């Protein structure tokens with residue numbers, strides 16, 4: 001063996017014998033609980049919701065029938081017709097545009113021989129998730145001239161077994177009148193990718209529209225409501241706000257396809273469907289069956305915000321279509337209807353029931369105000385064309401509602417020419433809150449954890465409106481929600497929290513993704529038709545939110561905020577309501593680190609500290625449907641020695657300490 005080889009072997013052997021823990025010079029992290037730096041806004045940690053990745057239709061909206069109103073570009077998309085004998089015209093797509101412009105199409109079914117088989121089958125959104133022993137509510141709008149046709153409903157399992165059925169008997173001749181008939185039945189088995197048959201039995205002619213199926217177990221058991229498991233994951237986060245409806249769908253591919261809140265309220269059969277912008281956005285992830293039915297509209301989003309205790313944060317179109325798509329802008333002299341939409345939305349949410357829009361809200365079942373206090377004008381818009389339009393919005397809204405907070409876009413990126421231009425202009429305008437977006441590599445999040453340490457304390461506040469660490473590259477299909485990205489986000493979030501004087505709101509994006517229908521990854525929560533799980537990133541968001549505290553206090557090492565020294569990232573808050581100090585520490589290194597936390601200024605320090613750790617064996621670890629909790633928080637209790645905590649921070653971990661003070 002050569003000398004070189006021997007030396008190398010000795011070095012390797014010695015290194016492997018060294019403990020995988022470092023004391024990092026035994027520096028102390030000092031937390032002063034009596035030196036309040038700033039308040040933490042109740043809105044601080046929230047949720048970004050957009051109908052992307054089947055987030056609404058096929059996601060939280062529990063409707064199981066895809067294309068229930070036959071309004072997709074291809075009217076029978078999602079449906080197949082089965083007949084024993086082909087009869088031309090027995091299933092006719094009919095258009096009553098003059099009578100019903102919002103929902104013109106329906107199916108006219110004609111059957112002249114009792115012995116023939118005629119039926120339609122709906123495939124659901126990537127199949128239908130069906131649960132054994134659960135009640136399902138079927139409904140349909142119909143009209144018929146003879147009363148001989150019956151509808152035989154069957155739910156089928158993935159393998160084709162009948163696991164639920166019912167006979168719907170529209171027992172009256174309605175003439176020109178549309179009627180709704182509903183019927184509930186209970187299933188005998190579960191399946192992940194089922195489907196629904198509607199057989200027409202007997203003879204006659206019947207018109208059908210809005211063919212619908214909902215499970216009984218929706219959120220708060222609301223008929224026609226939301227998927228409870230998905231909403232529960234949101235409620236568990238105790239979010240400070242919920243931003244809706246996006247995201248790029250606010251802007252739309254062109255102005256005609258922008259999100260218009262007034263078209264999303266009222267009876268669902270009158271809500272005009274539009275193509276979802278994410279339908280064809282990525283040629284590598286085409287989703288031709290993606291439409292926005294608006295079964296979930298602004299009323300439902302406000303109601304959801306109220307249900308989960310989050311402040312509503314709607315984002316409205318600023319008179320500009322998506323600048324990645326057509327980049328259409330509305331001429332300034334035609335901006336009025338857009339501004340009016342914003343003013344009317346505030347009245348819809350808050351107005352007394354004697355007002356025009358307050359009355360509409362009350363008629364939908366919510367006479368009390370939704371307590372709307374803020375709104376975004378524009379999503380990811382940039383350039384002078386945005387500033388010009390925004391000024392008009394701001395003037396009109398502030399004139400009527402001086403205390404209302406407006407959130408303004410700073411474009412798509414947290415740096416660069418566009419950002420610098422807008423950041424400057426918006427600050428000159430005395431913007432209330434500036435929305436910044438960061439889709440960057442994990443390294444960027446670590447390197448920018450101190451981004452706000454020297455931001456101006458006066459003037460505009462910051463909304464970290466969309467962020468997610470991209471393990472590969474932005475919009476790459478290879479991005480993973482692994483521990484590494486979650487740790488990088490947690491490190492960055494310590495910087496947001498430490499600077500709560502500047503950053504008033506923050507939300508990860510996107511929120512949901514359906515495993516068989518996504519366009520964009522990474523995402524906070526993944527679902528299939530029956531299950532949902534939180535990613536490591538979800539647990540980071542949740543841990544920050546449920547440990548939000550009320551006031552920021554200093555956590556210093558060598559007299560400095562901890563943002564990368566020894567690979568550590570630290571923030572601390574006190575919670576005046578519970579009388580605790582909460583210390584959050586990220587160890588972004590591959591080695592465990594021993595430290596001492598010294599807690600100063602407490603009047604009666606507890607002798608025990610509650611500890612919650614998020615860690616795993618590898619930074620590449622992810623959660624999935626088989627192992628949804630591989631990377632999930634673990635709780636323990638440690639002793640407080642005098643006013644000190646002797647801690648061991650696991651490699652690549654995020655730890656939260658709570659101690660009574």
Ligand code: AHR
Nearest residue numbers: 246247248249380509510
């Ligand atoms: O979160 C996904 C998309 O990213 C949002 O729709 C958009 O605002 C951003 O570009």
